[in-house]
Amino acid sequence: MSMPERLKPLLLPLAALLAFEAAMRLAAVQSDSLAPPSAIALALAGALTDGSLLIATRDTLASAFAGLALGGAIGLALGIALGLSHILNRLMEVTIEAIRPIPSVALLPIALIALGFGYRMEIAIVAFACVWPVLIMTRAAVGGIEPRLIEVARVLRLTQLDRVRKIVIPAALPRIFLAFRLAAGIALIVAVTVEIAINPLGLGAGIMTAQQALRPDLMLAYLVWIGVTGFVLNAALMAAQTTLFGRAALTGDGA
Amino acid sequence: MGHLVMRALVGSALTALALALSPAKAEKIQIGCTATSDCASAMIAVDEGLFKKHGLDAEMVLIGINSNIPAAILSNSIQIGGPTSTVFLQAADGGLDLVAVAGASIMNKTSNDAIAAFVRNGVTITGPQDFRGKKVGAPGIGAFLHVLFVKWLVEKGVDPKSINFVEVTFPTMADTIKSGGVDAVLTAEPFVMRMTNANLGTVGARYAAELARTEPIIFYAASREWAEKNPETVKKFRAAIAEAAPIVNNDRDKASAAIAKFTKQPLDLVKLTTPNHAEPVLKPEQLAWWIDVMSTQKMLQGELDLNKLILD
Numbered sequence: 001m002s003m004p005e006r007l008k009p010l011l012l013p014l015a016a017l018l019a020f021e022a023a024m025r026l027a028a029v030q031s032d033s034l035a036p037p038s039a040i041a042l043a044l045a046g047a048l049t050d051g052s053l054l055i056a057t058r059d060t061l062a063s064a065f066a067g068l069a070l071g072g073a074i075g076l077a078l079g080i081a082l083g084l085s086h087i088l089n090r091l092m093e094v095t096i097e098a099i100r101p102i103p104s105v106a107l108l109p110i111a112l113i114a115l116g117f118g119y120r121m122e123i124a125i126v127a128f129a130c131v132w133p134v135l136i137m138t139r140a141a142v143g144g145i146e147p148r149l150i151e152v153a154r155v156l157r158l159t160q161l162d163r164v165r166k167i168v169i170p171a172a173l174p175r176i177f178l179a180f181r182l183a184a185g186i187a188l189i190v191a192v193t194v195e196i197a198i199n200p201l202g203l204g205a206g207i208m209t210a211q212q213a214l215r216p217d218l219m220l221a222y223l224v225w226i227g228v229t230g231f232v233l234n235a236a237l238m239a240a241q242t243t244l245f246g247r248a249a250l251t252g253d254g255a
Numbered sequence: 256m257g258h259l260v261m262r263a264l265v266g267s268a269l270t271a272l273a274l275a276l277s278p279a280k281a282e283k284i285q286i287g288c289t290a291t292s293d294c295a296s297a298m299i300a301v302d303e304g305l306f307k308k309h310g311l312d313a314e315m316v317l318i319g320i321n322s323n324i325p326a327a328i329l330s331n332s333i334q335i336g337g338p339t340s341t342v343f344l345q346a347a348d349g350g351l352d353l354v355a356v357a358g359a360s361i362m363n364k365t366s367n368d369a370i371a372a373f374v375r376n377g378v379t380i381t382g383p384q385d386f387r388g389k390k391v392g393a394p395g396i397g398a399f400l401h402v403l404f405v406k407w408l409v410e411k412g413v414d415p416k417s418i419n420f421v422e423v424t425f426p427t428m429a430d431t432i433k434s435g436g437v438d439a440v441l442t443a444e445p446f447v448m449r450m451t452n453a454n455l456g457t458v459g460a461r462y463a464a465e466l467a468r469t470e471p472i473i474f475y476a477a478s479r480e481w482a483e484k485n486p487e488t489v490k491k492f493r494a495a496i497a498e499a500a501p502i503v504n505n506d507r508d509k510a511s512a513a514i515a516k517f518t519k520q521p522l523d524l525v526k527l528t529t530p531n532h533a534e535p536v537l538k539p540e541q542l543a544w545w546i547d548v549m550s551t552q553k554m555l556q557g558e559l560d561l562n563k564l565i566l567d
Contacts, residue, residue, distance in 0.1 A: 030453045032426045109326065116330030117316070198323055200316055208319045211426045212290040213519040 035217035044221035053206070053225060060202035061229070063119050064184075064191040067126020071187075072180055075131040079138025079179075080164060083172075089139070096135070104129035104190050108198055118201070122194045129190040130183040137179035141172035174245040181237045188230055203229070282488050286475070287316040287324055287333035290518035292530035293360035293473035294337040298513035300499040309491040315517055322395065325351050328478050334485075335492065337473045339399040340545045341554070347564060348555045352479045355565045356489050357496045358537035359473040366472065366531045367463040369444040370400065373451075374459035375432045378439065383411035383460065392423030392437040397554055399472060400441040406548050407462035415552075432456055444528040470544050474537050482566050489566065493535070500533035539565055 017037045023029075024036035035043075047053035082089040104125050115121040149171055153163045169176070195204025203226050210218035288294035297315060300306045306313040316333055318324055324336040325346035337359050338346065347353050360366070374380050378389070386408065393401035405415045423431050428440045432455050439459055442450075450456060475496065482489055503510045510530050515522040539561040549555045 030449070031430055032428075032449075033430050112323065112326040112332075113330050116332035117327060118332065196319075198319070200318060205317075205319070209290070209317060209519055211424075212319070214426060214521070214524060215519070216426075 031216060032214050033211075033216050033219075035220055039217040040220045040224060043215070043217040044224060047206075047218060047221055047225075053222070056201070056203045056206045056222075057225070057229060059119075060188070060191050060195065060204070063122040063194075063202065064126055064187040066119070067123040067191065068130050068180070068184055068187040070123060071127035071130030072134045072183055074127070075134030075179075075183070076138055076176065078131070079135040079176075080142050080168060082135070083139040083142025084164070084168065100132045105193055105197065108194065112198055117199055122191055122199050122202075125194050126187050126190045129186050133183045133186060134176075134179045137182075138172065138176050141175035141179075142168055145171045174241075177241055177245065181234075181241060184233060184237055185230070188233060192226060282310065282485075282491070283312045283314070284335060284488060284492070285314050285316050285333040286335045286337070287318045287327050288337040288473075288517070289318055289321045289324075290520065291473075292510075292514050292525075292528070293339075294475075294517075295503040295510050295514055295530045296359060296496045296499040296533045296535065297337070297475070298517045299502050299510060300495040302513045302516065303499065303502065303509070305495040305498050306492075309495045311488065311491050311495065313492075313495075317517065317519075320395075321398070324476075325353055328353060328476065328481075331478075331481070334481055334488075335475050335477050338476055339473050340471050340542065341397060341399055341402050341549060343474070343476055344542070344545055344549055344559065344564075345397065345554060348557055348559055353476050354479045354482050354563075355474050355476050355537055355542075356482055357475040357493045358471055358534045359475055359496075360531035361471050361534040361541075362463065362468045363532040364464075364467075365529045366443075367467060368461065369447070369528060370403070370461070370463035371442060371447045371458045372404065372439050372460040372462060373428075373432065373442050373447055373456055374439040375435060375437070375456040376454070377435075378456070378459075380439070380459035383408055383413045386413060386439070386459075387417040388419075389438040390419045390421060390436075392421050392428065392431055392440040394423065394425055394441065396420055396422055400443070402548060402552060402554070403466060403468075404441050404462050405552055407460070407466055409551070410466070429453065429455060445524055448527065468544065470541050471534070471537060472531055477566075479566075497535040500535040503530055503533035537565055 021036045021038055024034070044053075078092075082092060107125055107128060111121045111125055115124060145168060149167050150163075153167045158166060191202065192204040195202040195206075196208055197204075199205060203222055207219050207222045207226075210216075210222060286294070286297050288297065294315070297313070301313055301315055316327075318327060318333075318336070321339050322342050324333075324338040324342060327333050328336045329351060335356065338353075343353060343355065372380075372386075372391070380386065391404075393404070395401060401420065408415050408418070421437060423437060423440055425442065425446060428442055428446055429450050431437050432440055432450060433453075439456075440446075447458060451458070475492070477489070507526070507529070511522060511525045514520070514530060515525040518525070542564055543561060546555065546559055546561070
């Protein structure tokens with residue numbers, strides 16, 4: 001009865017999978033949207049070996065990261081500017097609060113006509129979605145910097161650029177990184193959604209193609225793989241955060 | 256002086272490059288279709304090298320939802336697409352400057368017989384009037400099957416407003432019927448056979464067979480701007496499609512293989528159903544019936560000029 005403690009948490013999901021497999025087989029379910037776990041595993045292995053899954057993953061991650069980089073850069077620049085200048089912040093507030101609630105996916109019809117299928121459209125939509133969390137968290141992080149640090153900058157007569165480079169960014173960095181981590185999750189979700197809705201590339205399009213090809217096993221294999229991708233991405237970003245910022249990352253306060 | 260010489264040199268080099276590249280390279284076009292057998296002529300033309308034979312480097316793009324095709328054409332993501340008649344006419348009515356360039360599939364006895372309103376167990380339909388008050392799933396509101404069904408109801412004297420239409424995509428139809436989420440779905444083969452074999456219900460109406468029309472289901476369309484700028488490409492495309500259509504209609508094995516390859520559906524499944532009849536020629540009067548039906552269903556706002564919808 002000695003079972004390594006680490007395996008115990010796996011018991012419940014494993015039992016659920018087995019029960020699902022048994023139910024699917026015993027009831028001889030014929031479905032275009034469900035498939036037994038064994039068939040899903042086979043489809044996953046097949047899609048991994050023929051390379052289609054890896055190409056789709058590359059396409060999705062490339063769009064997600066490019067969108068994250070673009071949207072994150074815009075959000076970061078605006079966030080720092082708005083965090084430093086009260087006047088600018090008040091001036092921009094209405095504009096930002098008016099644009100921010102637009103669901104990024106609602107821009108799809110316009111984006112399709114303006115940019116067409118492909119990476120460009122997906123990157124633009126992902127970037128739009130990523131601007132806001134980075135902007136708002138950066139603005140808060142910069143606004144919340146210990147006032148004495150700003151005073152030091154003033155005493156040292158640092159230029160505006162040096163002030164941002166030497167004081168503001170380092171002080172706000174842990175929280176900015178946290179913003180990027182959250183935005184990365186959003187980027188993956190939005191990228192896959194764009195692919196499911198319109199764009200014929202990547203993991204989302206893979207799900208849709210498998211569904212229309214009446215291959216529920218492959219469709220669910222894509223779903224499982226997207227889950228794995230998201231999990232790995234989040235774990236990597238968490239690890240990076242703890243390594244780079246240590247305890248500061250956990251409190252979200254770098255000052 | 257030096258600048259002028261430089262510019263002349265660069266200019267002539269570019270001209271030479273352009274001249275060297277243009278005749279050798281086959282023209283590249285992308286053709287967007289959904290995962291149905293309607294664009295089988297284009298699939299065959301790709302697989303049998305007919306596009307290549309006519310000097311076209313054609314690639315087919317799988318598009319998830321038919322109503323995205325007009326926007327994809329206008330953004331030049333695809334140069335030619337296979338919208339359904341209803342999607343095309345609504346887009347043209349909405350002001351998108353699209354033009355039909357060749358026929359893809361038309362309704363005939365085989366395709367009409369393949370269409371059905373499939374009713375779940377526990378619901379009895381003896382005639383059109385029995386659909387009153389029922390919840391009916393269509394692959395899209397205003398889509399081909401939905402418009403046909405509404406036309407059939409009107410012809411039978413049943414008010415379409417008395418029916419609750421919802422959207423149910425083809426792959427989810429069997430499960431939705433099984434769970435009782437809808438009372439009936441508007442569907443076609445191979446789904447009718449699959450649901451019948453799984454004892455999920457019965458065929459409630461063969462509405463397309465009763466209408467017995469021969470108008471186009473899907474045809475190839477492009478943006479007017481592109482089509483007018485590239486008359487030679489359109490000509491080559493038409494020639495390849497005209498050669499491919501008889502293969503679709505006469506060689507089931509080749510057609511099934513091409514359809515399975517493009518839609519990624521299992522070959523065995525594709526083989527079970529006859530592909531929709533390919534008809535490369537498209538005439539203005541074939542669209543007249545659709546315009547009439549859609550206008551009566553209040554799906555079109557303006558007046559469409561039949562002669563402008565199809566490229567000469």
